Amino acid sequence: MLCHFAMSYTPVSGQIYSPQPQQPPHNFYSATPPPPPPKPSGSSTPARGPPLPPPPPGASQQSGPSELDGSQGQGTQQQPALPPIPTIDSNWLPETLKEKNTTDLHALLQDPALQAALLDAPETQHPAIPASHQALRPLIESNLQLATSLLKLETRLARQREAVQSRLLALRALEQQHRTKLAETEDALSGFSPMALYQRLSGSVQEQDQLLQSLEESWLDEGGVASERELTDFVRRVREGRKVGFLRRERKERWDEGRVGGWR
Secondary structure, three states, X not given: OHHHHHHOOOOOOOOOOOOOOOOOOHHHHXXXXXXXXXXXXXXXXXXXXXXXXXXXXXXXXXXXXXXXXXXXXXXXXXXXXXXXXXXXXXXXXXXXXXOOOHHHHHHHHOXXXXXXXXXXXXXXXXXXXXHHHHHHHHHHHHHHHHHHHHHHHHHHHHHHHHHHHHXXXXXHHHHHHHHHHHHHHHHHOHHHOHHHHHHHHHHHHHHHHHHHHHHHHHHHHOOOOOOHHHHHHHHHHHHHHHHHHHHHHHHHHHHHHOOOOOOO
């Protein structure tokens, strides 16, 4: 039973830690070169486009260590070849147990803690156990370094997420303020909009026509003979009123014909 317990420490051996390199297939180093590809005819359309430009210098070179590389550049170095792990025989026993009697061995089989102590002790353990530990130690250290790097990245990402969230809330508040200011500006400038200006121009044309009509009617309704001064003043007022009315109608017609900027 102790032998089987010791065999449980045997890692997977074979191709992973084998010091002998694998032989490539026989056809890989064939002396006969492959046949060249067929040349396309002159009338046929090429299946591929124009040749791609050469890559920039340094593009094929390996870049610096990334943030996820826990070893910070050391992981890119090739690990030295580890010695092969010896195989544990089915009849293997520690040297100190070979001289024990049956009673002691039976007591050992009933005590798992003592079995584990014998397998962990450097004097009684099988050479395959430290060899497997030596093979696993760099992998465990690499995993620990990657885990530490991921924890640092997680902390950095959390800080950046909080900063972005606070910035987003501030931008939303500014957006709401901008909408409020824009609505206030539109309300303040509503009287100067093209529609409002056109309505004011149309109303001023009608108002000027009514003013001239009332001026003429009031002159005709007055009795008696007018003096030369009153006649001159009446003619001046009528001319000025008709001039203003003509200019307003001309502006309105230009607006209706689209000869001025503004609302259409």
